[in-house]
Amino acid sequence: MSARLASFFSAAVVLGVVVIAGGVSLAAAPELDYEVFKVHVEPVFLKKREGIARCYQCHVEANNAFSLQRLDPGQTGWSDAQSRLNYEMSSRLVIPGDSANSRMLIHPLAPEAGGDLFHSGGRQFKSQDDPDWLAWEDWVNGQ
Ligand code: HEC
Numbered sequence: 699m700s701a702r703l704a705s706f707f708s709a710a711v712v713l714g715v716v717v718i719a720g721g722v723s724l725a726a727a728p729e730l731d732y733e734v735f736k737v738h739v740e741p742v743f744l745k746k747r748e749g750i751a752r753c754y755q756c757h758v759e760a761n762n763a764f765s766l767q768r769l770d771p772g773q774t775g776w777s778d779a780q781s782r783l784n785y786e787m788s789s790r791l792v793i794p795g796d797s798a799n800s801r802m803l804i805h806p807l808a809p810e811a812g813g814d815l816f817h818s819g820g821r822q823f824k825s826q827d828d829p830d831w832l833a834w835e836d837w838v839n840g841q
Contacts, residue, residue, distance in 0.1 A: 727795045728840020735785045738833040740776065743784070745830065747822065753806070756819050763791060764802065797838040807831065 743753040743766055757766045765787060767780040776784060792800035798812075806822035807813025813821070823831040835841075 730789050732785055734837050736781050739837045742830045750820050792838045797835045800838050803834055
């Protein structure tokens with residue numbers, strides 16, 4: 699094999715490895731599991747935290763990106779169809795596999811815990827050890 703041909707082949711091999719590695723890393727981004735969302739993420743939107751309003755109170759049909767479905771009269775939880783819409787809305791505010799850059803997690807988190815400097819709804823999570831926040835993190839990171 700000539701030197702030129704050999705270097706062509708080795709370049710092709712390197713390129714192939716890069717393409718394959720790229721494909722693998724894309725495939726590794728976790729899916730946002732709907733069932734996990736329904737059981738572990740969504741209920742927190744309705745949960746009353748001490749000394750602070752519930753997400754739902756301010757974010758029901760809100761005109762910002764975090765906009766929750768309105769509960770049907772007399773209902774304390776969402777129907778499956780409504781949960782699907784909450785799931786789609788929430789999915790747009792997170793980056794699968796990258797909880798640290800997921801707006802839904804960072805915006806309501808206290809600044810001293812790594813959250814945004816200001817959220818009109820206050821510091822909903824005082825630390826990243828909050829079990830509800832951890833459940834959201836697991837959902838985003840597919841754990
Ligand atoms: C007292 C009212 C209030 C409560 C309670 C509240 N929020 Fe908010 N939130 C707001 C308002 C107003 C905004 C828009 C202005 C801003 O970004 O602060 C906002 C913005 C947001 C945004 C950014 C939306 C966008 O357009 O990018 C997210 C995400 C968010 N809130 C999540 C939450 C979560 C999660 C909870 C509950 C754990 C919560 N909020 C509780 C009032 C509230």
